[in-house]
Amino acid sequence: MSSGEYLRYVALGDSQTEGLGDGDDIAGLRGWADRLAEQLALGSSGLRYANLAVRGRLAAQIHAEQLGPALALRPDLATVVTGVNDLLRPRFDADEVAGHLEAMFAALTAQGAHVATLTFPDLARITPLARPISSRAAALNHRIRAAALRHGVIVAETSHHPVVTDPRLWSQDRLHASPLGHERIAAAVAHALRLPGSSDSWTHPLSSPAVTPSGWRAAATELRWAATFLGPWLGRRLRGRSSGDGRTAKRPHLLPIQALPMGSEPDDEPGKRPADSPQLS
Structure with missing residues (x-):
C-alpha cells in the first residue's frame, strides 16, 4: 500500500506516541505520530488522523481503552507502540505484555488495517541506573518481532542503531x-513503511559528537537526574498514581492534518534541550 492510499491513520500508545518531550501541555504536544501524519498528508490530501495515546498507560490499559475506539474509526493505517511503562514496573511479564500487543495486531489487521510498531532501545545505554531492566527490553523486543511476523505487522527496528541512545535525542x-x-x-x-521520500538517514549519527560528562561530573549528573525525575516517579508509583490519571486522548477523532515535509527542522543541535521537562509517566 502506498502513502497515497492512506486516508485514515490512527495512533495507539502511551506518552511517547502522545508526544511528550516534543512541545508541552500549554503550547501543545507534537510527537513522532503527528510528524508521521504530516508526512503521510504529503501523499494524500484526504488523510485524516487520530491519536488515542495517553501517557502512563500500560499495555493492558491501551488494549482495553484504545483498541475499541481505534476499530470504530476503521483505520487503513494504525501504529501500536506500548511496553516501556510495563518494563519499569516491579512485576513485568513479557508474555503478558506481548499478548496484549498481539491481540491489538490481530484485531486491527483482521479489519484490513496496515499496522506498524517499534522495538525499544536498551535504556541502560541512556542511563546506567536502568541496567537491571536491559534483559526485559530484549525479551519484549523478541516477542514484538515474533507477534508482528505472525500478523504481517511492519516493525521499525529502532532498538540497535547507536544513534538512538545519543543524549540529544532524549x-x-x-x-x-x-x-x-x-x-x-x-x-x-x-x-519501515517505505513512504516516498523516506530513507535510512534516520540511522546516521549526528554530525558532531555528543558531549558527555565524566568523573565526578557524571556522578553529579546521575544524582541530579535521580532527584529531579526518578524520585518523583517512584513516589507516584508508591501512591498508585500515574501522570496519565484523569487524562484523555489529545486527538480522539479523525481530523485533517497539515502536510509538512519530514526533516524540515534543524537536525543537529548539540547540547540543546527542550524548554519543558516532561515527567516520567
Whole structure:
C-alpha cells in the first residue's frame, strides 16, 4: 500500500506516541505520530488522523481503552507502540505484555488495517541506573518481532542503531524523546513503511559528537537526574498514581492534518534541550 492510499491513520500508545518531550501541555504536544501524519498528508490530501495515546498507560490499559475506539474509526493505517511503562514496573511479564500487543495486531489487521510498531532501545545505554531492566527490553523486543511476523505487522527496528541512545535525542527525563528524537522515530516508521521520500538517514549519527560528562561530573549528573525525575516517579508509583490519571486522548477523532515535509527542522543541535521537562509517566 502506498502513502497515497492512506486516508485514515490512527495512533495507539502511551506518552511517547502522545508526544511528550516534543512541545508541552500549554503550547501543545507534537510527537513522532503527528510528524508521521504530516508526512503521510504529503501523499494524500484526504488523510485524516487520530491519536488515542495517553501517557502512563500500560499495555493492558491501551488494549482495553484504545483498541475499541481505534476499530470504530476503521483505520487503513494504525501504529501500536506500548511496553516501556510495563518494563519499569516491579512485576513485568513479557508474555503478558506481548499478548496484549498481539491481540491489538490481530484485531486491527483482521479489519484490513496496515499496522506498524517499534522495538525499544536498551535504556541502560541512556542511563546506567536502568541496567537491571536491559534483559526485559530484549525479551519484549523478541516477542514484538515474533507477534508482528505472525500478523504481517511492519516493525521499525529502532532498538540497535547507536544513534538512538545519543543524549540529544532524549529529553531531560531520559525516558521521552526530545523533538529531534521524535523526528528520528517518525523517520524510522516512515522508512519501515517505505513512504516516498523516506530513507535510512534516520540511522546516521549526528554530525558532531555528543558531549558527555565524566568523573565526578557524571556522578553529579546521575544524582541530579535521580532527584529531579526518578524520585518523583517512584513516589507516584508508591501512591498508585500515574501522570496519565484523569487524562484523555489529545486527538480522539479523525481530523485533517497539515502536510509538512519530514526533516524540515534543524537536525543537529548539540547540547540543546527542550524548554519543558516532561515527567516520567
